[in-house]
Amino acid sequence: MGEESQFDAIVVGAGPAGLACAYLLAKAGKAVLVIERGDAPGAKNVTGGRIYAYALNLLDKDLLDDAAWERKVSHEEIMIIDGNRSITMDYHDPSLTEGDESLQSYTILRAVFDQWLADKAEEMGAMVVCGIRVDDLIQREGRVVGVIAGEDEMYAEIVIAADGVNSLMAQKAGLISDIKKETVGVGVKEVIELPAKTIEERFKLNQNQGSARMILGCTQGIHGGGFLYTNQESISLGCVFMPQEIVQHGKQVHDIFQELKMHPAVYPLIQDGETVEYSAHLVSEAGYRGMPAKLYKEGLLLVGDSAGLVINTGYSIRGMDLALLSGIAAARAILGESDLSQIGPAYLAELEKICLLPTMRLSVGYNQLLDIPRIYSNYPQLAIGVMQRLYKVDGQIPQNLKKQVMEAINESGLTVWQMLKDGLKGVRSI
Amino acid sequence: MPGIYVYSDKMKQAAALIGLAAQSGKEVCCITMDSNQAQELKQYGPDRIIILNGNSPLPENYAESIAQLIKKEQGELFLVASTVRGRELAAKTAGYLDCGMVSDAESLVFEDKRIISSRLMYGGSVVQKAVISQLAVVTVPAGNLEAVQKENAQVSIVSLEVQADPRVRLIETLAVKKDKIDLAAAEKVVCVGMGLDKQEDIKMAEELAQVLGAEIACTRGIAEERQWLPVESYIGISGAKIKPSLYISMGVSGQVQHVVGIRDSKIIAAVDSNEKAPIFRAADYSIIGDMYEIIPLLIEELKNA
Amino acid sequence: MSRIIACYKWVADEADLKINPDMSVDLSKAKGKISDYDKNAIEAAVQMAKITGDEAVTLTYGSKKAKLSLKDALSRGPSEGFWVNSEKAEQADGAASSKALAAAIDKIGDYKLIICAEGASDTFARQVGPSVAARLGIPCVSSAIKLELCENELKISRKLEDGIEIVAAQLPAVVCILPEINRPPIPGLKSVLDAGKKTTREYKIEELGLLESDLSARTETIDFKAYVMNRKNIVLDGETAADKVKALVGSLKKEGII
Numbered sequence A: 001m002g003e004e005s006q007f008d009a010i011v012v013g014a015g016p017a018g019l020a021c022a023y024l025l026a027k028a029g030k031a032v033l034v035i036e037r038g039d040a041p042g043a044k045n046v047t048g049g050r051i052y053a054y055a056l057n058l059l060d061k062d063l064l065d066d067a068a069w070e071r072k073v074s075h076e077e078i079m080i081i082d083g084n085r086s087i088t089m090d091y092h093d094p095s096l097t098e099g100d101e102s103l104q105s106y107t108i109l110r111a112v113f114d115q116w117l118a119d120k121a122e123e124m125g126a127m128v129v130c131g132i133r134v135d136d137l138i139q140r141e142g143r144v145v146g147v148i149a150g151e152d153e154m155y156a157e158i159v160i161a162a163d164g165v166n167s168l169m170a171q172k173a174g175l176i177s178d179i180k181k182e183t184v185g186v187g188v189k190e191v192i193e194l195p196a197k198t199i200e201e202r203f204k205l206n207q208n209q210g211s212a213r214m215i216l217g218c219t220q221g222i223h224g225g226g227f228l229y230t231n232q233e234s235i236s237l238g239c240v241f242m243p244q245e246i247v248q249h250g251k252q253v254h255d256i257f258q259e260l261k262m263h264p265a266v267y268p269l270i271q272d273g274e275t276v277e278y279s280a281h282l283v284s285e286a287g288y289r290g291m292p293a294k295l296y297k298e299g300l301l302l303v304g305d306s307a308g309l310v311i312n313t314g315y316s317i318r319g320m321d322l323a324l325l326s327g328i329a330a331a332r333a334i335l336g337e338s339d340l341s342q343i344g345p346a347y348l349a350e351l352e353k354i355c356l357l358p359t360m361r362l363s364v365g366y367n368q369l370l371d372i373p374r375i376y377s378n379y380p381q382l383a384i385g386v387m388q389r390l391y392k393v394d395g396q397i398p399q400n401l402k403k404q405v406m407e408a409i410n411e412s413g414l415t416v417w418q419m420l421k422d423g424l425k426g427v428r429s430i
Numbered sequence B: 001m002p003g004i005y006v007y008s009d010k011m012k013q014a015a016a017l018i019g020l021a022a023q024s025g026k027e028v029c030c031i032t033m034d035s036n037q038a039q040e041l042k043q044y045g046p047d048r049i050i051i052l053n054g055n056s057p058l059p060e061n062y063a064e065s066i067a068q069l070i071k072k073e074q075g076e077l078f079l080v081a082s083t084v085r086g087r088e089l090a091a092k093t094a095g096y097l098d099c100g101m102v103s104d105a106e107s108l109v110f111e112d113k114r115i116i117s118s119r120l121m122y123g124g125s126v127v128q129k130a131v132i133s134q135l136a137v138v139t140v141p142a143g144n145l146e147a148v149q150k151e152n153a154q155v156s157i158v159s160l161e162v163q164a165d166p167r168v169r170l171i172e173t174l175a176v177k178k179d180k181i182d183l184a185a186a187e188k189v190v191c192v193g194m195g196l197d198k199q200e201d202i203k204m205a206e207e208l209a210q211v212l213g214a215e216i217a218c219t220r221g222i223a224e225e226r227q228w229l230p231v232e233s234y235i236g237i238s239g240a241k242i243k244p245s246l247y248i249s250m251g252v253s254g255q256v257q258h259v260v261g262i263r264d265s266k267i268i269a270a271v272d273s274n275e276k277a278p279i280f281r282a283a284d285y286s287i288i289g290d291m292y293e294i295i296p297l298l299i300e301e302l303k304n305a
Numbered sequence C: 001m002s003r004i005i006a007c008y009k010w011v012a013d014e015a016d017l018k019i020n021p022d023m024s025v026d027l028s029k030a031k032g033k034i035s036d037y038d039k040n041a042i043e044a045a046v047q048m049a050k051i052t053g054d055e056a057v058t059l060t061y062g063s064k065k066a067k068l069s070l071k072d073a074l075s076r077g078p079s080e081g082f083w084v085n086s087e088k089a090e091q092a093d094g095a096a097s098s099k100a101l102a103a104a105i106d107k108i109g110d111y112k113l114i115i116c117a118e119g120a121s122d123t124f125a126r127q128v129g130p131s132v133a134a135r136l137g138i139p140c141v142s143s144a145i146k147l148e149l150c151e152n153e154l155k156i157s158r159k160l161e162d163g164i165e166i167v168a169a170q171l172p173a174v175v176c177i178l179p180e181i182n183r184p185p186i187p188g189l190k191s192v193l194d195a196g197k198k199t200t201r202e203y204k205i206e207e208l209g210l211l212e213s214d215l216s217a218r219t220e221t222i223d224f225k226a227y228v229m230n231r232k233n234i235v236l237d238g239e240t241a242a243d244k245v246k247a248l249v250g251s252l253k254k255e256g257i258i
């Protein structure tokens, strides 16, 4: 520790990214301070609710044993909505819940999970201070040497910006400018309480098993999608949108979400439940493109959402596992590199090694695919249209299937040419 | 003698307590430190009046003496009206007696060998019922009581020389100039909350009150923190409890500690810009909107009505 | 140097209280907090200690849940935190609480002043402070809005229903404060960090010379139910604010109120 520094590392933000980094640094005997503006870790955090276990396993093997899960995901579902009609596909595979723990995924509630991870980091010796907002970085000669919170200044060898999407720390360091509107979406979410048994009945789940459901076509043509996760005694239901499109469409997030809740295929799932939490949060949407050009500055590393490390595949959002990975990579770089000025490049190398950057690059195609506005209206309409014809038995002479599909295509307003183009994009993105 | 002992530093409440205690059918003994008060209290018909003669003008300083008296006479209950002095005296007496205490009992039901009390908890969201079966101290909200005169030729008045606690002494009393507001008796009330931006905006609310023929009231923050209205004007668990035919709030979020004071209103109307404000759950008629827009319109509408 | 002891209670946050359909109350999911006005009590102790050169400390009687409170309390400035740890605290009434606190204060010793808030945000019983004083056999002044030390006496301004009264109390004494007495600041980063380094002291009730039975509630709770408020709950709709106002005036007329 340098003379002035009171800590080896200061982590701003007690989300999964910051806590993973703090956990490893503290475990290695470093003096670590985590500063969180919420009254408790996870208090201000919003997430859909699924986390992949492999990332936690990578952080520390023992952690998987008593992690603060809600349910193990046993059913992967996709629901397509058009008007008041819907299709739900349910992918169930015993391997989702059996065998190697680290290949599985779990639903979580952030207030519980983040607190648990913070406790683990504290057990390792990290100091977690809540209810304090970091306002600025202290910089000397282009180097970050500490943070300012209210009246207090605190110095450290290195600062880890784990303050989430639209990171204030990254802005203060000049690594990102104000957020670009097209790269962030806004997510809204409700946690709806229901008895465990009711949830298990409605989703046909065994005890402790859960379903993860993506919902397409629920955003009234706006770039976005919905999600539904089953927790132990509650359901997380939400959707994500591009804010500027909402304005263009002259709609209100709240209204679209209300309509999703009242949808005839959704309402029976949440019926009689009590909304105990309503939240809204930004979510990085742009994948690799949305990442800052530089993920570090001398004395500062960006991890998790503050580094734009989110993949929106359309059928799921991955952010928490990537946050954990980047936290791990940051800790490895700090512990492995004694030359302070070389920690940044070492962090990038660790991000490559841990396969995070390669994964982000691969996600580029998804985003191109997701940029096609048709995904959010015409295609759901088409899928539903085909279904409707398939299942309609009215005693008339049935038309041949091809003809029916063509009819549905016409009805959805898509042209064959568009579909070919989009299909090609889709194939290339995989 | 086993029975109920009552005390209040306020004449009206002392009188009312005698009536309340008499409901038990037990002997009622009224304690006072003022012989004039003793004479007046006679008409309310307690069985006994005991005048404590000490050397302190502060009733709270008699707690230990009262505890000794009740212990000696094997009293069953000490009933006190919940004023600042009353509460302190009661709680000290309970401490000296090492007995249970129920504060601000909303109701007391005297049964054969026990008393059932109910009181509010968590700012007024919960009602706690408790059984008192041994010697206990109970305070009763001052406003809940009515005095009833009662013929009782047998009132015995005795004086008792006691040693008041000398360790707290009165230096001076500064009566605050009080704009005689009696919210408890108000027929209509306009209540402003922290939604009010500036002190001068009170005028707007006052105009509304005038058109309605209402008293103006507020939440704790307006009176205690911002001091824009006198403290007598605030409603709630630590303020006034009202029972008007109309209570209408402007920019009041409706936290339970406030709402507890308006529950006896006949009609509750609320204006607040936050559709999730709890006041709407407590209201009969709600307007979700900006009070700065609503109040002038309301004044206009009422004038035309 | 003697001690100025601020008593605070770790209470369930009333905002998290859940009402079941049968009107029973579920506190199990409620987060804990330092009772609102007890923050003023702690601040008053810290301010007074600055003036008198004494040591401000905190004291709480609570179950193991209250452990969480120690750091929070100490981040507000006091130098040491005392905690009487007993599950009995979950069912305590004013008699039991004041008994536990008085025994602890005796044990801590060398005290000059005890500061409580007038009422706790769960019970708002406004009795623990004066009862503690009686049990310790020391004077008490409630409804305090200003404290000044003159010689070896404490000059206290207290708020009564109809005016302000100024009294002088011999020390040691218990003072119950109203929230107007100060504005407790939100602890900053350094204060929170410092809190982690301060000493905390845990007492078991046996160490205080008390038996479990001493701390039983004297009043037996037989019912604990949500308050039911029946109201019309009509939200007045309208295109414009003027429409809503018309609807309100119309409704009030119909009610025969105006």
Ligand SMILES: Cc1cc2nc3c(=O)[nH]c(=O)nc-3n(C[C@H](O)[C@H](O)[C@H](O)COP(=O)(O)OP(=O)(O)OC[C@H]3O[C@@H](n4cnc5c(N)ncnc54)[C@H](O)[C@@H]3O)c2cc1C
Binding pocket: A012, A013, A014, A015, A016, A017, A018, A035, A036, A037, A038, A041, A042, A044, A045, A046, A047, A048, A049, A050, A051, A052, A132, A133, A134, A135, A162, A163, A164, A165, A168, A186, A187, A188, A189, A238, A239, A240, A281, A282, A283, A303, A304, A305, A306, A309, A310, A317, A318, A319, A320, A321, A323
């Ligand atoms: C609606 C929605 C659904 C999602 N669904 C999923 C999903 O199902 N699965 C998945 O893996 N990911 C999902 N994500 C993404 C995921 O939530 C994020 O990628 C993840 O939380 C990022 O973690 P983080 O630690 O980088 O940041 P965060 O979890 O955002 O944590 C940042 C922390 O920093 C704190 N902070 C911010 N500023 C300051 C400051 N100035 N001073 C002090 N503290 C500060 C915040 O309070 C917060 O606790 C979803 C996101 C949204 C919005």
Ligand SMILES: Cc1cc2nc3c(=O)[nH]c(=O)nc-3n(C[C@H](O)[C@H](O)[C@H](O)COP(=O)(O)OP(=O)(O)OC[C@H]3O[C@@H](n4cnc5c(N)ncnc54)[C@H](O)[C@@H]3O)c2cc1C
Binding pocket: B192, B193, B194, B195, B196, B218, B219, B220, B221, B222, B234, B235, B236, B237, B238, B239, B240, B250, B251, B252, B253, B254, B255, B256, B257, B258, B271, B272, B273, B274, B277, B289, B290, B291, B292, C036, C037, C119, C120, C121, C124
């Ligand atoms: C032990 C204890 C005892 C207490 N006792 C009392 C008591 O006796 N009485 C009491 O009142 N409080 C009491 N309180 C405080 C109480 O908890 C609340 O904090 C207080 O009642 C809130 O006052 P408020 O509604 O004015 O302010 P806020 O809660 O700040 O609400 C202001 C409201 O104004 C709305 N608003 C803002 N701007 C506008 C606008 N332009 N137009 C319309 N609406 C607007 C906001 O949406 C908000 O709902 C007590 C608290 C404790 C802990």
Ligand SMILES: Nc1ncnc2c1ncn2[C@@H]1O[C@H](COP(=O)(O)O)[C@@H](O)[C@H]1O
Binding pocket: C007, C008, C009, C010, C035, C037, C038, C041, C059, C060, C061, C062, C089, C094, C097, C101, C115, C116, C117, C118, C119, C120, C121, C123, C124, C125, C126, C127, C128, C129
């Ligand atoms: N369990 C407790 N631990 C510490 N202080 C307490 C406790 N209970 C009450 N007090 C103090 O006594 C005050 C009044 O409490 P009450 O009489 O319950 O309204 C509180 O504001 C605290 O200052």
